[in-house]
Amino acid sequence: MTVHKLMPTTPTMISIVNESTKVSDADVQKCIPAFLRQVTLDFAPIWGCSCAIEFVPKGTKPNGNVIATLRDKSDVPGALGYHDRDAHGYAYIVVAIVAGYDWRTTMSHEILELLADFAANRWADGPDGRDWAIEMCDYVESQTYPVEGIPLSDFVYPAFFNPGANSADRLDHLGKLKKPFTVGPQDYGIVRTEPGTVSQVYAKHEAEGHDVRTVVQAHESKNGRAVLLIFGEAYPAEQKEGKIAKARRRFAKAV
Secondary structure, eight states, X not given: OOBOOOOSOOOSEEEEEXXXXXXXXHHHHHHHHHHHHIIIIIIHHHHOOOOEEEEEXXXXXXXXXXXXXXXXXXXXXXXXXXXXXXXXXXXXXXXXXXXXXXXXXXXXXXXXXXXXXXXXXXXXXXXXXXXXXXXXXXXXXXXXXXXXXXXXXXXXXXXXXXXXXXXXXXXXXXXXXXSSSOOOTTOEXXXXXXXXXXXXXXXXXXXXXXXXXXXXXXXXXXXXXXXXXXEXXXXXXXXXXXXXXXXXXXXXXXX
C-alpha cells in the first residue's frame, strides 16, 4: 500500500467563526472543548495530527492559520461542509446549517479530514488498481459518537487503507467497518481510476450493489484517469450534488 505523506505545513490552530444567524455564539463556544477532546485524545494518537481550536466572534481577528466558518447556507449546493484551499494555498473550512443535519458533526468531520489531508490531495493504492481518497470521515460519515454530550463524526483508522488488513485490525474508531476499502449503506467514497480500469470499476461495484456515478468524463483526462463516487445504497439523494462538487475539486488536484 502507498500512503503519501502529509504536506510539511499543517494547521497549528483552527479558528471557528460564526457567521450564522441560526446558531448563537454561546452555543458554538460550548462545542470547542468537545472538538479539542476528540482531536487530542481520539484522533491524534491514531493519525499523529493535532492542533489548537479557538472560537472567534464575527469581526474579531482570528489567531489560527485555518479559518472554519459556520454559515446559514453553503456556497456549494447540497454540501453540509467542505475543506479546501484558496488561490493562495491557504486551507479553510466551511460548514452550513442544514435542516435535519447536525452542524457539530459536520464541523468535526471537516476538522479531522483537514488535519490528515491539509492539501486535499492524498490517495491510497486500493484493490483493483484504484486510488482511494484519504478522507477520514466520508467512508463512515453517517456514524457518530458523543464527546461531552456532543455528536461528533466517526473516522477511519490507517488499517482501512491497507488491503492486507486482518480481522484483528480496527478499521474505524467505532469499530463499525469489517473490511478495508468499503463504503457503508449511508456513506460514500471518492476513488480515482488508473488508465484502463474504468470498466473494471463499474463492473465490480455494480456487482456489489453500490451506486457508482461518474463525476468527470470517464475515459478522458490528462493522464487517462477518472474520478468516481461510490455511494452506499441508502445514501441521501439530497447530499449527492454536494459530494459531486467535492470530488470535482479533488479531480483538479489528481491529474
